[in-house]
Amino acid sequence: MSEMILDLGEDAKEYGRQALRAFEAAGGDQLVQQAEAKPDTRDALVGAVLNELGAWELDARTDADGLEAAAALCRSAGYWALPYPVAERLACPVDLDVDGLIVVADNQQAGAIGGLELRWAAVTSDGVRSDVVGRGVSGPAFVTALKLSETDRNGAGDVALGLVLPCWTLLGMLDRAVELTIAHITLRKQFGQPLSAFQGVQFQLTDAEVERSGLEILAKYALWSAGAGKPEALEDALALRMSAIEAAEVVFRVCHQLHGAVGFCDETTLSWLSRYSQPIRRLPLGLSATRDLLTRRVGRDGLTGLYA
Amino acid sequence: MSRATESEDMHEISSESRTQAQFRQRVRTWCEEHIPPDWRAAQTGVSDQEFARFQKAWFAELHSAGYAVPHWPREWGGGMPIAEQIVLYQELAAHDAPRLVLAFVGIHHAASTLLVAGTDEQRRRHLPAILDGEIWVQGFSEPEAGSDLASLRTTARRAGDGYVVNGQKLWASGGMHADWCLLLARTDPDAPKRKGISYFLLDMATPGVEVRPIRNAVGDSHFCEIFLNDVQIPATNLVGAENSGWQVAQATLGAERGMTMLELAERLGNAGFCWLVRACPTDDPLVADRLAQFETEITGLRGLCRQLVESNDAGTAGAADASIVKLYYSELLQRMTDFGAEIGGVAAHTDLVKSASSGWESGSWVLDFIGSWEWTIPGGSSEIQRTIIAERGLGMPREPSVA
Numbered sequence: 001m002s003e004m005i006l007d008l009g010e011d012a013k014e015y016g017r018q019a020l021r022a023f024e025a026a027g028g029d030q031l032v033q034q035a036e037a038k039p040d041t042r043d044a045l046v047g048a049v050l051n052e053l054g055a056w057e058l059d060a061r062t063d064a065d066g067l068e069a070a071a072a073l074c075r076s077a078g079y080w081a082l083p084y085p086v087a088e089r090l091a092c093p094v095d096l097d098v099d100g101l102i103v104v105a106d107n108q109q110a111g112a113i114g115g116l117e118l119r120w121a122a123v124t125s126d127g128v129r130s131d132v133v134g135r136g137v138s139g140p141a142f143v144t145a146l147k148l149s150e151t152d153r154n155g156a157g158d159v160a161l162g163l164v165l166p167c168w169t170l171l172g173m174l175d176r177a178v179e180l181t182i183a184h185i186t187l188r189k190q191f192g193q194p195l196s197a198f199q200g201v202q203f204q205l206t207d208a209e210v211e212r213s214g215l216e217i218l219a220k221y222a223l224w225s226a227g228a229g230k231p232e233a234l235e236d237a238l239a240l241r242m243s244a245i246e247a248a249e250v251v252f253r254v255c256h257q258l259h260g261a262v263g264f265c266d267e268t269t270l271s272w273l274s275r276y277s278q279p280i281r282r283l284p285l286g287l288s289a290t291r292d293l294l295t296r297r298v299g300r301d302g303l304t305g306l307y308a
Numbered sequence: 309m310s311r312a313t314e315s316e317d318m319h320e321i322s323s324e325s326r327t328q329a330q331f332r333q334r335v336r337t338w339c340e341e342h343i344p345p346d347w348r349a350a351q352t353g354v355s356d357q358e359f360a361r362f363q364k365a366w367f368a369e370l371h372s373a374g375y376a377v378p379h380w381p382r383e384w385g386g387g388m389p390i391a392e393q394i395v396l397y398q399e400l401a402a403h404d405a406p407r408l409v410l411a412f413v414g415i416h417h418a419a420s421t422l423l424v425a426g427t428d429e430q431r432r433r434h435l436p437a438i439l440d441g442e443i444w445v446q447g448f449s450e451p452e453a454g455s456d457l458a459s460l461r462t463t464a465r466r467a468g469d470g471y472v473v474n475g476q477k478l479w480a481s482g483g484m485h486a487d488w489c490l491l492l493a494r495t496d497p498d499a500p501k502r503k504g505i506s507y508f509l510l511d512m513a514t515p516g517v518e519v520r521p522i523r524n525a526v527g528d529s530h531f532c533e534i535f536l537n538d539v540q541i542p543a544t545n546l547v548g549a550e551n552s553g554w555q556v557a558q559a560t561l562g563a564e565r566g567m568t569m570l571e572l573a574e575r576l577g578n579a580g581f582c583w584l585v586r587a588c589p590t591d592d593p594l595v596a597d598r599l600a601q602f603e604t605e606i607t608g609l610r611g612l613c614r615q616l617v618e619s620n621d622a623g624t625a626g627a628a629d630a631s632i633v634k635l636y637y638s639e640l641l642q643r644m645t646d647f648g649a650e651i652g653g654v655a656a657h658t659d660l661v662k663s664a665s666s667g668w669e670s671g672s673w674v675l676d677f678i679g680s681w682e683w684t685i686p687g688g689s690s691e692i693q694r695t696i697i698a699e700r701g702l703g704m705p706r707e708p709s710v711a
Contacts, residue, residue, distance in 0.1 A: 108654050139658055190456035191707075198707070200691050249646070260454055260685050261479050264525040264678065271525050282657055286650055288594070 004306065005224045006217065008068045015053075016072030022049050023080045029269050032276060035083030039115030039138045046084045060090045060161065067161075067227040071168045071219070078172025081276040083142070085113055087165035088120075093129075093158045096121050102132070102146070103162040105284040109146040112279040114138020122148050125234070125293060127156030141279045160226040160233035164219070167244040170280045171219050173273050174212045174251045180270050181205060181255040188260075201258060208254040211247040218243050221306065232304045238294040239303055245287045248277055325391075332395045338373055339403035347406055348670075353661040356529075360485050362665060363410040364441050370408070371439055375400075377415050379567055381423065384435045390621045393567055394614060401574035406665040410482055414444035416568060418490055421507070421560040425548040430509065434488070445486035447477040447510065447534055448557070454479075455692050457492070458502045458554060462536060464493035471495070471508070471546075473516075473539040479686060483519045483532030486512050491541075496551050507553035509545040516540070526675045527660065565630040566620045569637060570613035572667065576637070577606045580644065580669035587671070588651050598647060605640050612636060628701025631693040638683035638690060641668055645680045648673030 008016070026049040027034070035042045050056070053073065060070035070090040077086040088111070089100035099118040102111040106124055113120060113135070120132040134147030182205065185195040195201050222240035226233045252274050256263045263270045285293060324332070344350070351362055370376040378393045380386025388396070408415070415438060422431050434442065453460040462475025473493050480489070489510040496504030510517070516539035521529035548556040581602065588595050616633050619625040645668075649656050652673045662672035668683070669676050684690045698704045 110654055140660065143654075143658070189452075190454060190459070192456075192459075198691070200694065253642075256681055257684055257690070260689070261531070261681075264681060265522055266525070275525065278657060282654055286653060288650055289653075 004221075005064075006220050006306075008072055008220065009065065011065065012068035012072040015069045016076045019053055019073050019076035020079060022053055023076060023082055025049075028080055029272065032081045032083045032272055033266075035115070035142075039142055042083050042115045042142070043117070046082055050084065050086065055086065056089065058090060060165070061092075061094045064227055067223065070165060071223050074165050074168035075172035075175070078169035078174075079176045081173065081176075081273050083276075085111070085116070087169045088113070088162075089118075091158070091162040091165050093121060093123075093155065095154075096129070096151075098131070101158060101162050103159060103284045104130075104146065104148070105289065108284070109148055110143055110283055111146055112142045112144075112283070113146075114142035114144040120146075121151075121155075122146060123155035123158050123162060125159055126153075127159065128153050129155035129158070141276050143279050143283070156234075157229070160222075160237040163234075163237040163241050164222050164226050166280050167215075167219055167222070167240050170244050170248055170277060171212075171215055173277045173280075174215065174248060177251050177255045177270060177273055178205070178209055178212055180268075180273075181208075181258050184259055195258065204254045204258060208251045211250040215240075215244055215247040230304070235294065235297050235303055238290060238297065241285070242287065242290045242294055245281050245290060248281050249287075252277065324395075328391055328395055331392050332399060335375075335396055335399040336403070338375075339399055339405060342369055342373070343403055343405050348404075348663040348666065351406070351665050352663045354664055356484070359664040360410060362406070363408070366406045366665070367408055367411045367441060376408075376411070377419070377439065380415075380419060380435070384419075384423075384431075385439055390617060394570065394617065397567065397571040398574050401571065401578045404579050407571075407575070407667050409665060410443050410485055411438070411441075412568075413446050413482070413486075413490070414438040414442060414488075417446060417560065418444040418488070421490060421547060421556065424560050425507070425556045427544075429544070430547065434509070442488060443482065443486050445480045445483045445489050445512070445532075445534075447480055447489040447491040449479045449686075450476060451478055455689055457557075458505070460492055460494060460505065462491075462493045463497065464495050464506060464508065464541065466495070467540075470540055470542040471506075473508070473510070473536045473541055475536050477534040477536070478531075479522075480519075480532045480534050481530055483534055484521055484529075486519075488512060489517075489534065492553050492557060495553075499551060502554040504551055505553040505557075506550050507547040507556040508541050509547060510539070510541055511545075514539050514541070526678050565634065566613070566617040566625075569630075569633050570610075570617050572637060573606070573609045573613040575667040576641065576644070576669060577610055579667060579671075581606055583669065583671040584644065584648055584651070587648065587673075595651070602640075602644055602647070609633075609636055609640060626701060628697045631688070631696040632701070634683075634688065635690055635693040635697070638680070638693075641683055642677070642680040645669060645673055645677040649677045 026046060031045050035045055055073055058070045059066035074087045074090065085100060088102055091101045092098060093101055098121040100120050102120055102122045104122045104124055109122065115138050122130045122132055128150060129152050130148035130150045132146050133149045136145035138144050185201055188195050218240050222236040225236040255270055256274065259268060259270050262268050265271055367376055375396060377386045378388035378396060419435060419438060422434055448457055450460050450462060462473065462477065464471040464473045475493065489512055491508040491510040492505055493508060494504050495506040516537040518535040520533045522531045522533060523529050524531060585599060588599060590596055612633050616625060616629050619629065656673045659672045659674065662670040662675045668679060695707060699706055
């Protein structure tokens with residue numbers, strides 16, 4: 001049994017920092033705005049910087065260092081709301097000739113892959129794998145309906161990572177949302193003082209930060225669990241997903257409230273971040289469906305957890 | 309829309325006086341005859357012009373029935389007893405009537421300002437005009453003056469027989485449709501900040517007024533920025549004394565909160581909750597639990613609103629009662645629309661247009677959820693309401709550094 005790892009290695013962290021700088025140099029917050037205007041340009045906008053970062057040479061499936069680097073990359077992509085399905089591409093199964101993997105629900109097949117010319121596989125939580133053979137129009141936040149053609153039922157081992165990596169993207173979005181809100185309340189003055197001087201404001205943001213940091217540690221645990229091929233990896237991934245959605249609700253609720261009305265206008269980065277967090281929070285399963293599936297799977301046994 | 313059952317009818321009626329019961333029946337009949345049954349579908353995805361046309365037509369319809377301004381004094385076209393106003397709003401909500409969006413500032417805030425602090429001439433000029441469809445917007449907030457409204461910087465400089473106004477207003481809902489604006493501007497830059505503000509009526513057609521829509525996250529543009537560049541306002545359009553605008557605003561800001569909140573609570577309890585139930589897999593015990601919780605909370609809200617309206621009328625309302633109602637409604641609306649979005653699943657997320665003229669819950673749950681922040685942020689944010697409840701309701705010390 002491999003030793004439990006609850007942090008990313010220094011190399012992965014450094015890679016994440018490099019990615020943050022590279023995305024900023026490639027356009028930063030402008031990227032998602034440009035991509036929203038023209039979804040067909042998603043690849044042209046960020047394909048080159050991802051290639052330069054060696055994103056598609058990372059082996060998240062069989063190499064522990066590659067897995068950590070992949071997680072760090074997803075987090076950095078989330079920070080900039082990078083308009084590209086980085087997590088889905090990095091979760092690509094090793095035994096299929098495709099560019100990426102989308103976890104889908106039994107009753108709803110959709111993914112944020114509009115505007116991209118790539119070959120995708122889809123997998124359900126039961127491990128049923130399909131080729132994506134058709135797509136609908138690209139809707140809000142690049143979400144599009146998927147037409148699937150079943151190929152095999154050998155994907156049970158693919159699901160956990162397919163769920164975990166998008167949570168890292170969401171984590172990056174929460175990192176940014178908290179950062180933006182600290183900046184806003186530090187700058188914005190009302191009643192002769194910065195909003196950050198009001199304890200009522202501080203406490204709201206501390207609640208958000210507690211949620212965000214709780215998610216961070218769970219993300220690291222579930223990443224290790226998936227990478228180590230633990231039998232309970234899928235339950236850990238579902239528990240992570242549930243916590244990620246709950247944390248996102250608290251963090252975005254607080255960040256929007258503290259930004260005030262301007263946070264709902266596209267002049268603010270928070271508005272973009274919040275909008276583009278939605279597909280990750282709703283697909284393949286929203287909060288209640290995630291909770292339901294997790295409950296059914298763990299039954300009365302509970303999670304294995306850190307101290308098994 | 310599910311209608312009240314026979315036994316609920318009997319119960320409601322048995323607790324009412326005969327006059328009220330007759331009035332309820334009259335309103336019901338009127339609603340059945342006058343509310344266009346297909347208005348939701350017809351008003352979904354319409355242009356701003358069509359929205360404004362429909363709003364004005366619906367206002368005129370209510371006005372001709374005597375239902376547009378029941379809260380105004382009798383001599384100006386109102387005078388409906390409080391008990392009947394409660395019945396009216398219950399029935400309008402139960403019949404899913406369109407909501408008065410454009411007329412709102414005019415019939416509530418502008419009217420109460422004119423009635424409390426306006427001159428006879430101002431009342432004669434504007435109250436009948438509001439009944440004829442004059443649209444008003446509130447010009448209070450500014451980029452640097454949101455919660456801390458008293459720090460506003462727009463200036464009104466005395467010049468001859470009037471004032472010259474310069475500055476910028478923000479979050480003026482419905483600004484592009486407005487004929488007139490309730491404007492707060494600083495007339496004495498040297499006075500303490502609450503003592504140098506005056507209250508004006510501004511004709512939006514005056515040269516130098518420029519309205520720019522702000523596109524928000526749900527893709528509509530009903531908030532506006534208003535730029536004021538050397539705008540001339542005659543002295544006859546000053547409300548109250550010069551430099552007493554803050555007192556005028558304080559006296560009239562919350563004036564109508566009781567009945568308007570009751571209307572919203574009734575809508576939440578009717579249309580909003582009905583749609584939620586309809587959208588839900590009610591055979592799921594978890595969902596049923598959540599619904600039961602919401603039902604309980606809505607019942608509490610409706611009771612609170614009714615109590616606020618009645619205690620306002622009796623002059624016995626507590627200093628924080630309106631804040632409690634606003635906070636309760638805002639946060640309940642936010643949680644309910646959030647739950648709607650959760651239950652609605654991905655389909656709710658691809659619903660990009662909602663019916664204009666609907667209440668804050670339209671059944672397009674994601675749009676409603678985003679829209680619900682218009683309750684926790686403006687009109688005294690939830691933080692401000694909590695401060696008021698703590699200080700004025702519970703008698704706690706003031707925040708140390710609040711000037």
